Amino acid sequence: MGNPSPMLLICRKDLKQEFRTRESLTATFFFALLVQLIFAFAFDFLDLGLGFADIGAGVIWITLTFSALLSLQHSFLIERERDCLQALALCPVDPSSIFLGKLLANIALVLLVQLLILPLSALFFGYDLSAAAVPVGLVVVVNAVGFSALGTLFAAMTAQTRRSELLLPLLLFPAATPLVIWGVKATRLCLAGRRPEAYGYLVALSACFDVIFIVVGVLLFDYILEE
């Protein structure tokens, strides 16, 4: 039996823990559901003459951003609880593979929640998502990768601090602002039924953001672990 890469081992270990208890998934899902409900009741947008295509992007991205934060925070809490991050740092593996393993698991969990939430959004706001499902899905996937890369990096940096729950959003939200802006704009164009040429550059910008922060994470993770 061949030994799988440390990246896959870490990803599998994280997913196994999560699916065993569903602590993070359940909390994140219900949080996202509540945000959707609050939006549905707070903004009676049909009376205002607005459609889901007008405000749906905002609703979707606010929900995605905050629910992803919960998921990312949990990812390093399980490592901090019993000093497991130190045990990972002690393993004779390239630290970048630890970052990539955690990132892979985070992307999977963030996307899983989004997969459940997007159809619910459409349902709450009475919108037929089927026509825009593929482009919106693509925008969500590309942006979730970047958000998870940034979140994994900052979650690792703040994991050893006393106020990690407070520090992570303070670091993550400003840094992820461009990604959220591009995500909202691209989603709005998708929901409006615009052609890919109209939002393609926004998806490309988000993809560049993803690559930059994955590379930054790979390069910096060694220093984060050692100090």
Added chain:
Amino acid sequence: MIAPFRVETRGLWRSFGPRVALRDIALALGGGEILALFGPNGAGKTTLLRILATLLRPSRGQVLLAGQDLSSRKQRMTARHRIGFLAHRPMLYDRLTAYENLFFYARMYGIPSPRDRCRRLLFDIGLAGREEDVVSDYSRGMQQRLAIARALIHDPDLLLLDEPFSGLDPQAATFLVDLLRSLAARGKVVVFTSHDLGSGLALCHRAVILTRGTLVLDARKDGFEMRDFAAAYETAVSSPARRT
């Protein structure tokens, strides 16, 4: 002929901001040696262990493992195959079973036949039959035994233990003493911290006292009496740091 395993620190300093945690620590340990690190809280024992474990880099000075200077990233990573570390906390995943925890680390260390290795270790530490229980269901003592197995999963040449006897019942403590002696008999280097002079001195070959980051006494067990060591410890702890 393979040279015996050796660990050495030369002029080791470590600071955290303005606070100096370790001052000019020079130690040399040969294969088969068991070293006890004594000292009050904040003396620098854990910092020294973390530097030896490659978890922290020294501010100044060198750590040599089997003659290799661990100042470069590549050498530290290679050295990790030969270092086992048991910290204050067990470094185990609560939501995984004992077997899953060991199996995960066995694969991270690239151990051949990881299943056999895990089963054997679980048997050795007396957890066979409970290996499918999640760690959160374990008592403190059982978790500590599993943590010891985790630290030994890759059969390290240097075993570092931070307060290894805390939380162990007398039977488990006896087991650990026997285990550490058997490891030393196989040429491994064992370094442990302890607050308990009696049990620590009974186990070690050599004892060191650290106070305020300074090594104030380094003595071989056959060269001192328990009563003298206890008196030296009291003096070192109650007086300003000095080198003897």
